[in-house]
Amino acid sequence: MSAITPPVPHSRARLAPLVLAVLTLVAASFAALAANAQSGPLRIEITEGVIEPMPFAVPSFVAENSGGGQYAEQLSRVVAANLTNTGLFREIPASAHISRITSFDAPVQYADWRAINAQALITGAVSVQGNRMSVKFRLFDIVSGRQMGDGLQFQGSTDAWRRMGHKVSDAVYSRITGEGGYFDSRVVFVAESGPRENRVKRLAVMDQDGFNVEYLSDGRALVIAPRFSQQGDRILYTSYEGGTPRIFLMELASMRRQVVGDQPGTMTFAPRFSPDGSSMIYSLSVGGTTDLYRLNLSNGQRIQLTNAPSIATAPSFSPDGRQVVFESDRSGTSQLYVMPANGGEARRISFGQGRYGTPVWSPRGDLIAFTKSHQGRFHIGVMRTDGSEERLLTASFLDEGPTWAPNGRVIMFTRETAGGDPALWSVDVSGRNLRRIPTPGPASDPAWSPLRP
Amino acid sequence: MNVTTKMLMLVAALALAACNNPRGGGGADGWDDGGAGGFGPGGAGGISSGALGDPNDPNSVAHFQQRIGDRVFFETDASTLTDTARQTLAGQARWLTANPQYAIMIEGHADERGTREYNVALGARRANAVVQYLVSQGVQSNRMRTVSYGKERPVEACPETRCWNLNRRAVTVVSTGLSG
Known part of the structure; x- marks a missing residue:
């Protein structure tokens, strides 16, 4: 090719x-x-x-x-x-x-x-x-x-x-x-270069097969974890431009961007769009505590969704927008929880051994993909939305950050080998067909776009 | 130039960048065209240098970094201060109260054995543990700011326990005139 x-x-x-x-x-x-x-x-x-x-x-x-x-x-x-x-x-x-x-x-x-x-x-x-x-x-x-x-x-x-x-x-x-396709889609990710102690990270977007790479930032500011809107027109990401982590919203057509959800004296990160694109959910850290908030992107109205002296982060909406899955260490170790999208009682859904993080709801609504670490190994896994039928799809030194293909049948994630550079990999939901996605250099934090119109 | 010096300069540059770029982005509508678009202002132009001084001078930054120790370390997935960390921070607090002209940035860091988002939150918790202890030792809270780098800025990049132990840290970075 x-x-x-x-x-x-x-x-x-x-x-x-x-x-x-x-x-x-x-x-x-x-x-x-x-x-x-x-x-x-x-x-x-x-x-x-x-x-x-x-x-x-x-x-x-x-x-x-x-x-x-x-x-x-x-x-x-x-x-x-x-x-x-x-x-x-x-x-x-x-x-x-x-x-x-x-x-x-x-x-x-x-x-x-x-x-x-x-x-x-x-x-x-x-x-x-x-x-x-x-x-x-x-x-x-x-x-x-x-x-x-x-x-x-x-x-x-x-x-x-x-x-x-x-x-x-x-x-x-x-x-x-009989499934929806996913080939006419894009992936936004972080392109990495330079020494690990002072890594340069640039936002980039490419076709799902690795072609047509475009860079969206110049690497002067550290950026992490970009996310597509379900309309495919905008991305959210976290940047250290300005010194502390803050969330930026970028319109892909114009490449205009703005800070959203910022509050002086806090750190904001881990954003995701609601399915209709009208709001975002994210983490805000202040005084050592990290809670989840929801921000209406058109009128700036903000509501606090969790209030616990612990960490709540990596939130992801269900495709109908009614629920949110997130990770929290309120029980002592990181576990997965589901709660109503406007806050309320959170129900723990992960009960296996090890630590669970970065849950992502499938676009089909049937499964939640996650990162699991246990006994020094990292896995990408899936479970039903009630936490049942957990299956681990991968195992390596460091696998993390799953993202779903638009048809909910393939998962892309970051894999890092011991002492090696991170790269993007994909696996299908049955755990088969593990393969590396070609990128121009080291890459991390993929997020899949919806199918293009 | 050692790592600590580079970090001091990095933070100085970032702090300058923050002063030059008020929160909220650019134009009146909040949108920032960012020049080439998304290629926003970085810290490259704002680096300032500051004298570190002689480590034998108890009021020098070099003394703070090298003799007192500018960093404390944490157990895996923990933000509890160890006895060693408390001793280091007590020494930091004495220096900081004796040298009130310095602004203080506490950086929280994590090792690579966790997910990216969780590690940002964990670093924030570690930085806050340091702030709370320094406040308890008489350092004014309004002199201190915190930032978490999560696992983004390891000091040692080897995939082994000895490196992870060094990366799970909070670093107290002092600078003059950058209290923002």
Whole structure:
């Protein structure tokens, strides 16, 4: 993948929204399509765990005009990489293909794809007019010998060509798994450099696959733990600019920022947006005590949510905005608690051995991911929202700070080896497919954006 | 330049930056375009130097740092002051009351064996434990400010107990004319 570079210089300008259109390319066999939409042989159940990845083929997309030529192969590579990186799919390389896809509308030779044991085939086409491009694809179920769902077409700027590939990937993934996709999303994180004793930390944002890294700060001020809004338009983070930790709100489109929730003589950190983006929840330290507060971001109204002579931090909203999960050491060691989003009685949900921290509610609402430390090891784990069915997904010298993919099926986190640099890793919710996310250098504190519109 | 000196200068620079940048950000609406946008003012331009003096001079900063000891250490996940820490802080309090011209910043730090957010809160608790003790020894509370760096600024970066022991600390940084 590293050899691929966009043929068009990357632009900082916001991407034009992609236009999605359903192609009425196939008028026949509606019954078969309808049946396939709910069930059929081409299906992966993520929660059941996949022992054998599904073999698929994605030949180079067809260039439908000369402008599309430079993107045709690269688009298919984006799709192949996304699907392969899930651990649920295995690509059959082009060198093994018998059929060649030279026309988007030519009939598929199912026997040729069956002969190489492909179960899914993705075909695509691309055309470019000026700086606008059109990408379309079809998905075929080779085993049952029929197209799976309608063909789809995406239109947008050539600057966003990788996003076209991500959109195709999301559609394919969704049709086969029945889950929402997550490939057309971004990750905000902290890019690290310099010696550990005087680390330089910069805010950065990139596509979920590590491409298109942009820096949002210059590293002069120490920054930690950025968080996306659920609208994808803003981030919250903590910066030591000015000397003490304070929370900043940044609009990504303009890169304008402001201090929020600040109060002289205190330290403020660990912010997160409410799901509707109208308020934030965060920690405020004063006199050695750290409590949770909620701030209305439009009118500045602030309410105190906890009031205990202990530490309450790392709060995260449930997706309906009604509850908050957080960590507190009020019992003596750090444990996880759930309380109403406007304060009230907190209910402890973690009871295993060790210390629990950085809980994050899944966007699906079903699970809470967390960091656990026990006997000198650190783990990323998940539990149900009542604390039951705890499962540890990872173990290492230092794993911390989980963040959920938009579909609630993949978790990204920071991993640090003993004496090594921190890096971003991901694991799926079943504990499989542990993999490192490529970053330009040491990286920490990832936070996933929602799926892009 | 030793670590302590660098820290003193860092804090001096940060304090200057704080004076130059009133809380609340930039324009009347609270938004700060930050020049290039998010590339905000840092401390690079505001470093000042101060004489550390001769450690044999009991009123010198060098004496405070080296002979009295400018830092105390904590057990894992604890903010309780040990007997050794109390002795050090008693000595600090005597120096601080004898040298009232110095402003005081207490930095709380944690080792790397905890999550980032919790360690910021833990560092704040450690800094506060030092403040409370110094107040009990007669140091005026309005001379003191606190900051927690969590696990962001270790003095020793090895992944071993001996380094973690040194990183779980609170450092008393003194400076002149920067009481902000």
